[in-house]
Amino acid sequence: MARERILPGVSKVTIADVARAAEVSTATVSNVLNGTGRVSEPTRARVKAVAGALGYGPASGGGRTLGLAVTAHGESAWDFASVPYFAQAISAATIAAHRRGYALMAMPSGPAEHMWRTLPAAGVVLVDSPPSDPVVRLLRARGLPLVFDGRPGELRARETWVDTDHEAMTRRVLEHLAGQGAERIALIAGPTQEYYTRASVTAYRRWCSSTGVRPCVVPFAEDGSEGPRLDALLTGDGRPDAVFGLYDPCGRQVLEAAARCGLSVPDDLMVVCSSEDPAYGRTTPPVSTVSLAPEQAGAAAVDALVSLVENPRHTPPPVVIETRLEVRSSSKRRSRRHT
Amino acid sequence: MARERILPGVSKVTIADVARAAEVSTATVSNVLNGTGRVSEPTRARVKAVAGALGYGPASGGGRTLGLAVTAHGESAWDFASVPYFAQAISAATIAAHRRGYALMAMPSGPAEHMWRTLPAAGVVLVDSPPSDPVVRLLRARGLPLVFDGRPGELRARETWVDTDHEAMTRRVLEHLAGQGAERIALIAGPTQEYYTRASVTAYRRWCSSTGVRPCVVPFAEDGSEGPRLDALLTGDGRPDAVFGLYDPCGRQVLEAAARCGLSVPDDLMVVCSSEDPAYGRTTPPVSTVSLAPEQAGAAAVDALVSLVENPRHTPPPVVIETRLEVRSSSKRRSRRHT
Numbered sequence: 001m002a003r004e005r006i007l008p009g010v011s012k013v014t015i016a017d018v019a020r021a022a023e024v025s026t027a028t029v030s031n032v033l034n035g036t037g038r039v040s041e042p043t044r045a046r047v048k049a050v051a052g053a054l055g056y057g058p059a060s061g062g063g064r065t066l067g068l069a070v071t072a073h074g075e076s077a078w079d080f081a082s083v084p085y086f087a088q089a090i091s092a093a094t095i096a097a098h099r100r101g102y103a104l105m106a107m108p109s110g111p112a113e114h115m116w117r118t119l120p121a122a123g124v125v126l127v128d129s130p131p132s133d134p135v136v137r138l139l140r141a142r143g144l145p146l147v148f149d150g151r152p153g154e155l156r157a158r159e160t161w162v163d164t165d166h167e168a169m170t171r172r173v174l175e176h177l178a179g180q181g182a183e184r185i186a187l188i189a190g191p192t193q194e195y196y197t198r199a200s201v202t203a204y205r206r207w208c209s210s211t212g213v214r215p216c217v218v219p220f221a222e223d224g225s226e227g228p229r230l231d232a233l234l235t236g237d238g239r240p241d242a243v244f245g246l247y248d249p250c251g252r253q254v255l256e257a258a259a260r261c262g263l264s265v266p267d268d269l270m271v272v273c274s275s276e277d278p279a280y281g282r283t284t285p286p287v288s289t290v291s292l293a294p295e296q297a298g299a300a301a302v303d304a305l306v307s308l309v310e311n312p313r314h315t316p317p318p319v320v321i322e323t324r325l326e327v328r329s330s331s332k333r334r335s336r337r338h339t
Numbered sequence: 340m341a342r343e344r345i346l347p348g349v350s351k352v353t354i355a356d357v358a359r360a361a362e363v364s365t366a367t368v369s370n371v372l373n374g375t376g377r378v379s380e381p382t383r384a385r386v387k388a389v390a391g392a393l394g395y396g397p398a399s400g401g402g403r404t405l406g407l408a409v410t411a412h413g414e415s416a417w418d419f420a421s422v423p424y425f426a427q428a429i430s431a432a433t434i435a436a437h438r439r440g441y442a443l444m445a446m447p448s449g450p451a452e453h454m455w456r457t458l459p460a461a462g463v464v465l466v467d468s469p470p471s472d473p474v475v476r477l478l479r480a481r482g483l484p485l486v487f488d489g490r491p492g493e494l495r496a497r498e499t500w501v502d503t504d505h506e507a508m509t510r511r512v513l514e515h516l517a518g519q520g521a522e523r524i525a526l527i528a529g530p531t532q533e534y535y536t537r538a539s540v541t542a543y544r545r546w547c548s549s550t551g552v553r554p555c556v557v558p559f560a561e562d563g564s565e566g567p568r569l570d571a572l573l574t575g576d577g578r579p580d581a582v583f584g585l586y587d588p589c590g591r592q593v594l595e596a597a598a599r600c601g602l603s604v605p606d607d608l609m610v611v612c613s614s615e616d617p618a619y620g621r622t623t624p625p626v627s628t629v630s631l632a633p634e635q636a637g638a639a640a641v642d643a644l645v646s647l648v649e650n651p652r653h654t655p656p657p658v659v660i661e662t663r664l665e666v667r668s669s670s671k672r673r674s675r676r677h678t
């Protein structure tokens with residue numbers, strides 16, 4: 001039972017561990033990993049597989065585990081895995097990792113810095129990484145390959161990104177609403193400044209400027225303050241005839257505010273929401289949604305990360321993910337410009 | 340920049356690491372963890388939190404990471420995370436882990452034994468663990484707390500289980516079909532013998548025996564061989580008037596076989612399938628499904644595991660998860676015994 005050695009918790013893998021697990025001598029392990037000596041092909045393959053699985057050797061830190069983290073809101077603990085976008089991205093990333101033979105470790109938000117120093121992973125997918133992300137600094141110091149979901153400020157060796165085309169997504173929603181007769185389109189965005197928000201607001205302001213529409217950005221909230229704020233927006237001077245909400249709860253919030261203000265959707269007010277929640281197909285009226293295709297983003301990020309882990313000399317090119325607009329009753333006008 | 344020490348891959352955490360991260364002396368760390376000396380309450384709390392996050396100390400092996408593995412089919416690599424049941428269980432487990440401040444590592448199926456020897460986790464959820472599971476042996480040798488999703492043959496200290504009530508689920512489906520007039524109900528189950536299959540087949544045979552119905556168990560396949568086999572079943576002597584399929588694709592397979600054989604669903608043949616796939620609400624006709632409530636099982640398993648990790652002296656009791664039967668057209672007869 002010599003092989004039943006107890007290894008509690010995190011432990012440093014030694015050449016002796018690899019030798020024991022592969023049932024060869026430490027000299028053979030050394031020969032295989034250094035390309036020296038004479039070792040049969042089956043033994044060579046077994047030693048390499050074992051070293052990889054154990055995370056032993058210069059190129060295999062963390063073995064066959066990949067990390068995934070949403071670092072948008074830094075150290076604060078928020079329940080991102082309950083948000084349909086992140087839930088679907090994590091699920092797709094898990095499937096993609098398993099297909100390549102890797103475990104996927106989904107990190108909670110706001111872990112202590114120390115977690116990142118010792119995270120046993122061969123590489124990490126960082127979703128919505130903010131500028132000057134301290135997690136990026138820590139992982140770069142360890143030399144781990146990184147894939148960003150959402151374009152980072154700077155890209156180094158063994159790093160790449162996947163990204164949704166937020167510019168095209170925002171333009172598409174605005175053009176759809178304008179095509180249905182909207183003349184004053186408000187955007188619910190912020191107050192946080194994560195990558196997705198910044199990219200979408202920039203695209204919104206650009207579109208407003210190019211079409212001569214006065215921009216109106218309303219900050220998002222979920223603490224009860226959004227009710228009075230939306231009511232004031234929908235009944236005030238220069239009130240919008242359409243609202244595009246960047247976050248999952250926005251569609252329901254705007255429907256409720258419209259009902260309180262006696263506005264009919266879509267005739268008085270059109271609504272589009274960025275969401276992956278199929279429940280928007282069953283609201284009254286059903287709400288048009290734009291999907292950021294999280295399942296494609298999650299899978300593409302993991303595929304790129306596995307490439308970076310397994311081929312340190314080749315960095316895969318960035319991937320742009322297409323969005324999908326699902327037009328429902330909330331933004332279909334029967335009796336205006338376009339019927 | 341002394342704190343920016345590079346820690347590639349898996350590394351062993353020392354008391355010096357804890358001291359550095361908590362910004363105290365190693366003597367203070369030792370005092371806090373041994374309950375000796377005089378240390379202020381804020382410092383004590385900080386040192387404990389840092390030690391926990393780093394996975395340092397006797398009770399914190401693996402730090403704040405939990406493992407989840409589906410070991411039903413041992414060493415074979417299968418794409419379980421694409422199956423709606425497992426996808427939803429993993430997603431719920433991830434959310435529950437994050438809420439408690441833990442990372443969740445979803446393991447691929449069929450990893451090498453070595454992975455389990457060095458897995459940096461404070462505890463593991465094992466889904467559908469087979470009898471004599473080698474993974475259980477390895478994890479027990481490391482003294483890790485375990486939670487089984489699906490009752491294990493044997494339970495040791497710091498182990499518990501959550502389980503769907505397969506007996507009640509199977510009986511409920513059979514009674515529903517009998518209530519709609521079915522007299523010969525076939526079961527699609529096996530040929531593999533994982534826990535879920537064994538428990539459901541046992542309940543089916545018990546129900547058949549108590550009601551005097553002749554049992555008919557048809558093995559599941561997805562390799563093309565199921566087509567001819569189902570056609571033979573549905574057109575042969577003593578053909579069933581209802582089929583209950585234990586696996587996700589069964590409903591579609593039976594609908595297709597019925598169409599090939601010129602049988603009308605539900606009038607000639609009723610169908611119920613165990614599935615978490617909402618697409619069964621949109622087939623022709625929509626197929627009745629029984630849900631095993633994976634989101635409840637995943638969350639309950641992680642909650643129990645966190646309890647075991649944080650309170651080594653208290654083992655939480657087993658949890659039984661209720662199933663949900665969604666009756667759709669495929670098992671509703673208009674003009675038979677019950678209308």
